[in-house]
Amino acid sequence: MICVSNLSAYYDTAKGRSMALKGLNLEVPKGGICALIGPSGCGKSTLLRILAGIASNYEGEVSIEGAPVNPKSLSIGFIPQNYGLLPWKTVRDNIRLSWKVKHPETPVPDGEEKMLARLGIGEEFLARFPRELSGGQQQRASLARAFLLQPDVLLMDEPFSALDAITREEMQEVFFELWRAQAVTAVIVTHDIEEALYLGQTIVVLSSSPGRVSMVMENPHFARREASGDFAAQKARLRGWLTGKGAEA
Amino acid sequence: MRKRILASFFGAVSLFCAWLILAEIVRLPIIPSPLLVVEKISEIFCGTIAVHGMYSLGRIIAGLLLAVGVGLPVGVLMGWSRRADRLLAPLVYLTYPVPKIALLPIVMLLFGLGDGSKTIMLFLILVFQVVIAVRDSIRAIPEEVFYPLASLGAGFRVILCEVLLPASLPKFMTAIRVAMATAISVLFFTETFGTQYGMGYFIMDAWLRVNYLEMYSGIVVLSAMGLFLFGVLDCAERYFCRWQGRE
Numbered sequence: 099m100i101c102v103s104n105l106s107a108y109y110d111t112a113k114g115r116s117m118a119l120k121g122l123n124l125e126v127p128k129g130g131i132c133a134l135i136g137p138s139g140c141g142k143s144t145l146l147r148i149l150a151g152i153a154s155n156y157e158g159e160v161s162i163e164g165a166p167v168n169p170k171s172l173s174i175g176f177i178p179q180n181y182g183l184l185p186w187k188t189v190r191d192n193i194r195l196s197w198k199v200k201h202p203e204t205p206v207p208d209g210e211e212k213m214l215a216r217l218g219i220g221e222e223f224l225a226r227f228p229r230e231l232s233g234g235q236q237q238r239a240s241l242a243r244a245f246l247l248q249p250d251v252l253l254m255d256e257p258f259s260a261l262d263a264i265t266r267e268e269m270q271e272v273f274f275e276l277w278r279a280q281a282v283t284a285v286i287v288t289h290d291i292e293e294a295l296y297l298g299q300t301i302v303v304l305s306s307s308p309g310r311v312s313m314v315m316e317n318p319h320f321a322r323r324e325a326s327g328d329f330a331a332q333k334a335r336l337r338g339w340l341t342g343k344g345a346e347a
Numbered sequence: 348m349r350k351r352i353l354a355s356f357f358g359a360v361s362l363f364c365a366w367l368i369l370a371e372i373v374r375l376p377i378i379p380s381p382l383l384v385v386e387k388i389s390e391i392f393c394g395t396i397a398v399h400g401m402y403s404l405g406r407i408i409a410g411l412l413l414a415v416g417v418g419l420p421v422g423v424l425m426g427w428s429r430r431a432d433r434l435l436a437p438l439v440y441l442t443y444p445v446p447k448i449a450l451l452p453i454v455m456l457l458f459g460l461g462d463g464s465k466t467i468m469l470f471l472i473l474v475f476q477v478v479i480a481v482r483d484s485i486r487a488i489p490e491e492v493f494y495p496l497a498s499l500g501a502g503f504r505v506i507l508c509e510v511l512l513p514a515s516l517p518k519f520m521t522a523i524r525v526a527m528a529t530a531i532s533v534l535f536f537t538e539t540f541g542t543q544y545g546m547g548y549f550i551m552d553a554w555l556r557v558n559y560l561e562m563y564s565g566i567v568v569l570s571a572m573g574l575f576l577f578g579v580l581d582c583a584e585r586y587f588c589r590w591q592g593r594e
Contacts, residue, residue: 150498170500182495186513186590195509199499227590243495253498 100126100149100251100283105158106308107144117308118144119156124302124311128163129281133298133317135288137340141309142287143179146253149285150176162251162283173200175244175252175282179259181236183228189239190224196247210246217242217272234265238272245276252277252284258293267323270296274321291336295319295329303339313339376559384567387560395549396568402544404572406462406534410469411523418474419519422481423511432482443475448533460541468537473526480522484515517591520584524577531573546572 102124108115118141126132134142147153148160151169160167162174175196176182183192193214197206214224217238228236237257244252257273258266270293277284288294294301299320305312315336319329363381370380388396425432425439451468458464488510496506538547546569553561 147494150494151500152494152497168500169498172500174498176495176498178491178494180491182491184492184509184513186516186588187509196495196499199496199501199505199509227592229590229592247499 099128099163100124100132100285101159101161101164102145102149103159105145105148105156105160107141107148107153107156109144109155120308120310122158122304122309122311126283126285126300128283130299131277131284131286131297131320132300132302133286133288133294134302134304135291135294135298135336135340136304136309137306138289140304140306142304143255145304145309146176146255146285146287149251150174150253152176172251173247173249175247175249177240177244177252177254177257179256181228181240181257183236183239183243185228187227188224189219189226189228189231192228192239193219193224193242193246196243200247207246207248213245213276214242216275233261234269237261237265237269241269241273241276245280245282248280249282252282254284254286256287256289259288259290266293273297291333291340294336295332296321296323301336303336305342379560379563383560384563388564388567391561391564392568396546396564399544399546399549399565400568400572402542403534403538403546403569406465406538406545407469407527407530407576409462409466410530410534411473413466413470414473414477415523417470418477419481422478422515422519423485423507425478425482426485426515427511439475439478443479447471448536451537455540462542465534465537465542465545468533469530472530472533473523476522476526477519480518481515484518485511488514517584517588520580520588524580524584527576527580528573531569531576535569 102122105119105122105124106117107119109118110116122141122145124132124145134145136142144153148156149162149167151167151172151174162172165171183189184195187195193210194206197204219235219238219242223231223235223239228239231239240257258269261269274297286294286297288297295317296319298317301313301315301317302311303313303315304310315332317332319332366378366381370378421435425435447468450471451464454464454467454471458467492510492514493506496509501509534545535547535550538545539551542548546565550562550565550569553559553565
């Protein structure tokens with residue numbers, strides 16, 4: 099379970115301190131998926147970095163599984179926007195990197211091959227370098243790296259935004275399949291309303307800077323691709339909140 | 348690769364032919380025929396030139412290892428820590444533009460006329476290039492590259508091995524290659540003092556004895572040594588930096 103209480107975050111600029119998040123509260127139940135959606139610069143990525151234990155310039159309480167965030171004691175899978183593959187490592191080494199760092203003494207788990215097959219990562223890809231892969235293939239490799247770790251928490255920063263529509267849908271399906279198998283608590287940052295409606299059990303809308311929670315929605319359309327009237331209505335409602343016309347929508 | 352080898356071979360043959368033609372036209376002892384030089388090399392290589400060549404190569408390797416041993420940690424430190432960079436950068440920038448050959452008398456006074464001063468001269472030429480290349484490469488790594496490792500609680504040792512060193516390798520190799528040409532020139536110069544071994548000594552000694560064939564043999568072997576070192580660096584770069592790809 100992820101618990102964020104009264105979180106305020108700052109970053110330093112040339113003109114002084116600037117506030118990225120203010121008084122933010124958030125709860126993601128164990129094994130749940132929360133989609134964070136908000137306008138550019140609302141602090142979505144900052145929140146994700148705080149949850150990942152990378153950023154420390156914040157006030158308030160952030161806990162994962164009842165303890166303060168500590169990347170050393172927790173297994174945190176983090177997929178940044180550009181997939182975070184190291185260009186000098188082959189796909190195989192990139193996929194195994196998280197496991198190697200977290201469990202240097204333990205061999206890679208047996209399920210690796212099965213998971214690679216499920217992700218459609220063939221033997222021919224494993225020896226390649228990231229620059230030799232398409233966006234979709236890089237995304238598959240980064241998902242493999244995150245899920246091989248069997249993390250306590252999975253954090254994804256606009257993971258599917260750079261993919262074309264068909265590949266995006268395909269990758270979302272793959273993500274669901276892996277998520278179901280491991281039931282990992284996940285937070286997904288996105289700017290795509292349809293993606294939030296598809297991937298988020300809970301959708302949290304953040305207001306623009308400094309970021310605050312402007313709406314939390316339990317999503318009835320979770321994991322369903324549909325074009326019903328209600329889906330369109332929810333989409334319009336979310337768009338209304340995002341554009342600051344939440345009350346009328 | 349095969350194209351490159353063919354091109355190099357074609358270049359060597361062209362140079363050889365040009366030299367041959369020039370020697371035939373001029374017909375002076377100062378420009379002997381390359382055929383005579385090749386004959387001389389085959390005659391004296393094993394007993395004489397190889398020994399001098401090994402001395403020079405040994406000095407180059409010692410200088411290189413010393414420069415990497417000192418330059419790499421200093422470069423990493425300056426690239427990783429802003430505070431270290433603030434402290435060390437003025438020192439590096441003040442000493443980097445000083446022509447190192449101008450320091451030869453001081454180095455000789457401090458480290459003697461033997462191998463020590465020669466190795467130190469090579470070290471001084473190479474080390475600044477290494478420090479600056481490594482520091483700049485590390486500072487150019489986008490912050491996001493560290494995120495996945497930082498979120499795993501990776502320590503400095505892991506970040507050094509998995510990110511800092513591989514990321515700085517291409518610029519590091521280029522720096523060594525650029526500095527190597529200067530290093531060989533300076534080595535030649537330093538070997539004309541206080542030693543009876545080394546390619547510099549061999550060439551100058553042959554010149555003073557007016558033995559032009561031996562002098563040219565030395566020049567050809569020294570050039571071949573340079574070519575060999577560049578070839579080794581090129582191969583190492585192709586292998587270790589193959590992730591970058593080449594057009």
